[in-house]
Amino acid sequence: xxxxxxxxxxxxxxxxxxxxxxxxxxxxxxxxxxxxxxxxxxxxxxxxxxxxxxxxxxxxxxxxxxxxxxxxxxxxxxxxxxxxxxxxxxxxxxxxxxxxxxxxxxxxxxxxxxxxxxxxxxxxxxxxxxxxxxxxxxxxxxxxxxxxxxxxxxxxxxxxxxxxxxxxxxxxx
Amino acid sequence: xxxxxxxxxxxxxxxxxxxxxxxxxxxxxxxxxxxxxxxxxxxxxxxxxxxxxxxxxxxxxxxxxxxxxxxxxxxxxxxxxxxxxxxxxxxxxxxxxxxxxxxxxxxxxxxxxxxxxxxxxxxxxxxxxxxxxxxxxxxxxxxxxxxxxxxxxxxxxxxxxxxxxxxxxxxxxxxxxxxxxxxxxxxxxxxxxxxxxxxxxxxxxxxxxxxxxxxxxxxxxxxxxxxxxxxxxxxxxxxxxxxxxxxxxxxxxxxxxxxxxxxxxxxxxxxxxxxxxxxxxxxxxxxxxxxxxxxxxxxxxxxxxxxxxxxxxxxxxxxxxxxxxxxxxxxxxxxxxxxxxxxxxxxxxxxxxxxxxxxxxxxxxxxxxxxxxxxxxxxxxxxxxxxxxxxxxxxxxxxxxxxxxxxxxxxxxxxxxxxxxxxxxxxxxxxxxxxxxxxxxxxxxxxxxxxxxxxxxxxxxxxxxxxxxxxxxxxxxxxxxxxxxxxxxxxxxxxxxxxxxxxxxxxxxxxxxxxxxxxxxxxxxxxxxx
Numbered sequence: 167x168x169x170x171x172x173x174x175x176x177x178x179x180x181x182x183x184x185x186x187x188x189x190x191x192x193x194x195x196x197x198x199x200x201x202x203x204x205x206x207x208x209x210x211x212x213x214x215x216x217x218x219x220x221x222x223x224x225x226x227x228x229x230x231x232x233x234x235x236x237x238x239x240x241x242x243x244x245x246x247x248x249x250x251x252x253x254x255x256x257x258x259x260x261x262x263x264x265x266x267x268x269x270x271x272x273x274x275x276x277x278x279x280x281x282x283x284x285x286x287x288x289x290x291x292x293x294x295x296x297x298x299x300x301x302x303x304x305x306x307x308x309x310x311x312x313x314x315x316x317x318x319x320x321x322x323x324x325x326x327x328x329x330x331x332x333x334x335x336x337x338x339x
Numbered sequence: 340x341x342x343x344x345x346x347x348x349x350x351x352x353x354x355x356x357x358x359x360x361x362x363x364x365x366x367x368x369x370x371x372x373x374x375x376x377x378x379x380x381x382x383x384x385x386x387x388x389x390x391x392x393x394x395x396x397x398x399x400x401x402x403x404x405x406x407x408x409x410x411x412x413x414x415x416x417x418x419x420x421x422x423x424x425x426x427x428x429x430x431x432x433x434x435x436x437x438x439x440x441x442x443x444x445x446x447x448x449x450x451x452x453x454x455x456x457x458x459x460x461x462x463x464x465x466x467x468x469x470x471x472x473x474x475x476x477x478x479x480x481x482x483x484x485x486x487x488x489x490x491x492x493x494x495x496x497x498x499x500x501x502x503x504x505x506x507x508x509x510x511x512x513x514x515x516x517x518x519x520x521x522x523x524x525x526x527x528x529x530x531x532x533x534x535x536x537x538x539x540x541x542x543x544x545x546x547x548x549x550x551x552x553x554x555x556x557x558x559x560x561x562x563x564x565x566x567x568x569x570x571x572x573x574x575x576x577x578x579x580x581x582x583x584x585x586x587x588x589x590x591x592x593x594x595x596x597x598x599x600x601x602x603x604x605x606x607x608x609x610x611x612x613x614x615x616x617x618x619x620x621x622x623x624x625x626x627x628x629x630x631x632x633x634x635x636x637x638x639x640x641x642x643x644x645x646x647x648x649x650x651x652x653x654x655x656x657x658x659x660x661x662x663x664x665x666x667x668x669x670x671x672x673x674x675x676x677x678x679x680x681x682x683x684x685x686x687x688x689x690x691x692x693x694x695x696x697x698x699x700x701x702x703x704x705x706x707x708x709x710x711x712x713x714x715x716x717x718x719x720x721x722x723x724x725x726x727x728x729x730x731x732x733x734x735x736x737x738x739x740x741x742x743x744x745x746x747x748x749x750x751x752x753x754x755x756x757x758x759x760x761x762x763x764x765x766x767x768x769x770x771x772x773x774x775x776x777x778x779x780x781x782x783x784x785x786x787x788x789x790x791x792x793x794x795x796x797x798x799x800x801x802x803x804x805x806x807x808x809x810x811x812x813x814x815x816x817x818x819x820x821x822x823x824x825x826x827x828x829x830x831x832x833x834x835x836x837x838x839x840x841x842x843x844x845x846x847x848x849x850x851x852x853x854x855x856x857x858x859x860x861x862x863x864x865x866x867x868x869x
Contacts, residue, residue: 169693170630177686180637184644213523217548220865221573221654224617226523228643231636245521261494262474262547263526266518292570297483297492298551317573319653 181235187321194329198310201279205251206331208240211281212250212274216267217299218257221317222284226254228320241327247273254281258290258299259306271307279310283323288312343368343422346390354380361427365589365802367414369425374437377413377428378464382443384415384424392417392424393719394440396814397450398829399458403486405799407432409460413440414803414814421737423803430460439465446719449839457484457553472546472868475499483554484827490554503542506532511539514850518547525864529853536849541842548868556828561587561819562661562792564828568815569656572832572866577603577610578808579830579866580659585740586817587661589802593790599663601783603741605673606650606658608772608779611809612680613642615765615772616687618861622762623694625855626703631694638683645679663789673780684773691766704758708856710844711756720840722811722833724860727764728756734807746778756844761859795823810834810863832866 202209213226229236230243244250247270259267271280282303285291293299303309313326347368350358357373358380372380384392392415400410409430417424430437439462441448451462452471459482462468473481478495482488505513517528528544552571556564568583569576581603588595595603620635643653650658650666657665668676694700710720715728725732733750735743751767753760801818811833820826841860845853 169689169696173634173689173693177634177637184640185647214519215525215548217550218525218865219570219573220525220863221570221576223523223525224574225653228636228640230523231640232633233637233640243523247519257548258550260548260550261477262549263518266526266547270519292567293550293552293555295491296551296555297488297490297494298549298554316570316656317654319647 180232181238182233184233184321187319187325194311194326198279199330199332201277201310202330204277205279208242208251209327209331210242210244210249210251211254212244212247212252212270213254213256214247214267214270216255216257216263216287216303217260217293218284218286222256222286225317225320225323226256226283229323234320234324236324236327239324239328239331247271248275250274250278252279252281253307254283255287255303255307255309256283258286258293258296259301259303261298261300264300264306267303267306280307281311281313281326282309283313284318285314285316288314291316343417343424346384346392346417346422346424349387349390350380350383353383364425367423367425367803369427372426372428374428374430377411377426378438378440378443380426381413381415381440381447384417384426385444390417393716394444394446394450395423395719395812396816396829396831397447397454398816398827398831399454399460399484400818400827401458401484401486402799409434409458411437411454411460412816416732423738435459436461436463438463441465441467445717446836449835456482458482459485469502472549474546475501483551488554490551490558501544503530503544504540506540508534510534517544527864531850531853533850537847538845538850538853541845541853543838543842545838545864546868548865550869552869553828553830556825556830557820559825561590561796561817561823561825564825565660566656569654569659571830571869572834572863573654574614575610575808575810575813575832575863575866576654576656577606577658578806578810578813579832581607581741582804582806582808582813582815583817583828584659584661585806586802586804586815588790589804590796590800590817590819591661591792591794592796593662593793595663595790596787597742597784598667598786599788599790601742601779602664602666602668602788603659604743604746605668605776605779605783606655606664607741607806607808608775609642609646610655611772612769613639613646614809615769616642618765618858619762619769621858621861622704622758622855623700625858626700628694628697628700631690634686634690638687641679641683645676649676660789662792663787665789667788673783677777677780680773680776684770687769701759703852703855704762704859707758707852708844708848708859709755709757710840712754714843715756715840718840718843719836721836722807723761723764723768723809724837724840725811726751727753727760729754732812734805734812738805740804740806742779742782745782746775748775758855758859795819799826801827808833810861810866811837830866830869832863832869834862834864834867837862838867 624632
C-alpha cells in the first residue's frame with residue numbers, strides 16, 4: 167500500500183505534459199460540427215482497423231494513457247459499434263475487410279459520425295493501387311472528419327476531436 | 340553443436356545423388372536439392388541429433404520473364420541459431436507441384452499454404468490444403484505474386500465460406516471472436532471450441548489486413564522502398580526498415596560507416612524499450628491490475644516523446660536509409676537521453692517491485708498459457724515468446740548486425756513458457772536495452788553516417804538479412820531486378836511464425852485468460868498479414 171502511495175505522490179500529475187500539436191487541422195467542415203452536436207458532452211468511439219500498419223492504433227491507444235487522458239473530455243472508447251456515436255477508421259480498406267467495415271457501419275446506431283484517421287484511411291497512403299486494397303474509407307461509407315498524418319500524433323487527434331466538439335456556434339443550447 | 344560444413348558433409352554422405360553444392364550467398368552455404376528428395380533432406384537436417392536444423396524461412400520466387408521456372412528456398416538454422424544453411428530447389432517449366440515438408444516439419448505449414456495462395460504452386464501431401472492468405476471470396480486462380488498477375492488488378496468477389504475444424508459432442512460450444520475486437524487492436528478472427536470453461540481448440544483465421552505489401556515492393560526501386568518497409572508493421576518501424584536496408588546494402592556491396600551502425604543499434608533499442616514497456620503494462624491491465632498499466636503507459640509515452648525530439652517522429656520513421664542513417668544524434672543529445680533513461684530505469688524498477696508484490700497478478704500470470712519448449716521448437720517459435728520457452732536464439736548474438744559485433748547483448752532466457760516468463764523476458768530486456776544504450780553512448784565513434792552507393796546490383800542477385808526486432812527475428816530476402824528495381828522481396832515478421840503457436844499455448848486455459856495470453860505473445864497482425 168505505502169509503496170503505491172509513495173509512487174503516486176512522487177510521480178505527481180502527468181496529464182497534459184506533451185508538446186502542443188504543431189499542425190493545425192484547418193477548419194473542420196461545418197456540416198461535421200453540426201452532426202456532432204448531440205455528442206458535445208459525451209462521445210463514444212469505436213475504433214475499426216481496416217488494414218493499417220498498426221501505428222494509428224498505437225496512437226489511439228496513447229490517447230487513453232495518463233498523459234493525454236481523453237476521458238477527461240468526455241470521450242470514451244467503447245467495445246461495440248452498438249454503443250458507439252462515432253467510428254474511427256484506420257488504414258486503407260483491404261479486400262478482406264470491405265464487408266466487415268460495411269457491417270460495422272450498419273450496426274452503429276444513428277445519429278453517427280465517421281472519422282477517417284491517418285493518411286491510409288483518407289487516401290490509401292503507401293498502399294494505394296494494390297490489388298488487395300479497395301480504396302479509401304469514403305469509397306465505402308460516408309466520412310465526416312479527416313485527421314491526416316502518418317500516423318497523426320495523439321495531440322493532433324485530441325485537437326481535432328476538441329475542434330469538432332467546440333461550442334463555437336452557441337445558438338442557445 | 341555442428342557447423343554448416345559438418346551438416347553439408349553429413350548430407351552429402353546420405354544423399355550424394357540428389358545434392359549439388361552451390362556458391363554461398365553472402366556467406367550462407369547453399370545446396371541445390373532435387374525436388375523430390377527435399378522432404379527427406381529437410382527431415383534429415385531437422386531430426387539429426389547433432390544438427391537440429393530449425394526451418395527459419397521458406398520462400399518462392401517466380402523467375403519469369405527471365406527464366407521459366409519457380410524456385411523454392413528453405414533456410415535452416417542449425418544448432419539453435421549459430422549457423423545458416425540454405426536448400427534450394429526448382430520447378431521447371433509448367434511444373435506446379437512440389438512435395439510438402441510439413442508432415443516432417445511443423446514450422447513449414449503456413450509457409451507452404453502461403454506459397455500455394457501467392458504463387459499457385461501445390462504442396463503435395465500437405466495435411467491442410469485450405470486457403471490461408473486469400474480468403475474464400477477471392478476468385479479462383481488469383482495468385483498475386485505470379486509475375487503475370489498485375490499489381491493493380493481489381494479482384495472480383497465470389498461466393499465462399501471459411502470452413503473451420505469442428506469438435507462435436509455433448510456440451511461443446513464454439514465461440515467466434517473477431518475480426519473486429521473490443522479494444523483498440525488490429526483485426527483477426529479466433530474460433531474457440533469449449534466444453535465448459537476450458538478451451539479444447541483454438542483456430543486462427545487471419546490475413547484480414549493483407550495489403551499486398553510484397554507485390555508493392557516489386558513496383559519500387561531498391562533505394563526508394565524504405566518508407567514502405569517502415570509501414571509493414573508500424574510498431575516495428577526501425578526493425579523492418581533496418582532489415583530491408585541491410586539486404587539492399589549487401590546487394591550493392593556498401594560498407595555502412597561505424598557511427599551509422601551504432602546509431603542503428605541505438606534506435607533499435609529505443610524501439611524495443613517503448614514496445615516492451617507498453618506490453619508489460621498491457622499484460623497487467625488484462626488481469627485487471629490497472630496501476631502498472633497507467634505507469635507503463637506514462638513511461639512508454641516518455642520514450643515516444645523522446646523519439647519525437649530526437650528524430651521528429653514518435654515511431655522513429657525516416658531513421659534508416661540505404662547506406663546508413665538519415666538522422667544524426669549529437670553527443671549532447673545522447674548525454675541528455677542517458678540522463679532521462681537513468682531516471683526511467685529507477686522509476687521502472689520501483690514499479691516492478693510494486694507489481695510483483697501483488698498476489699492477484701502473480702496468481703493470474705503464473706502457469707497461464709504455457710508454451711512448452713518442445714512445441715516451441717517444433718513450430719520454430721522465436722523472439723520474446725521463444726526465449727520465454729527456453730529457445731536460446733537472438734540474432735544480435737548469433738548473426739551480429741549494426742553495432743552488436745562490438746556490443747554483444749546478454750540474452751535473456753526463461754524456461755517455463757507461461758505468461759509470467761514472457762513478461763519477465765520483457766522486463767529483463769528493458770534493463771538490458773538500457774545497458775546497451777549506455778554502452779553505445781560510451782563507444783560511439785565519430786565519422787560519416789551514410790555511405791554512397793557503389794553501383795547497381797546485377798539482375799537476379801539476391802541477399803538475405805536478419806534483424807532482432809523487439810518481437811524477434813525479422814528476415815528479409817531481396818532480389819534485384821533490372822535497372823535497380825526489385826524482382827522479389829520476401830518479408831518475414833516473427834509474428835508469422837509465432838501466431839500458430841498460440842493455438843497450443845491456450846489449450847486447457849479458460850477463455851477469460853485468452854486476452855492476457857494473447858497480450859503476452861503480442862504479435863503483429865499487420866506484419867503477419869502483409
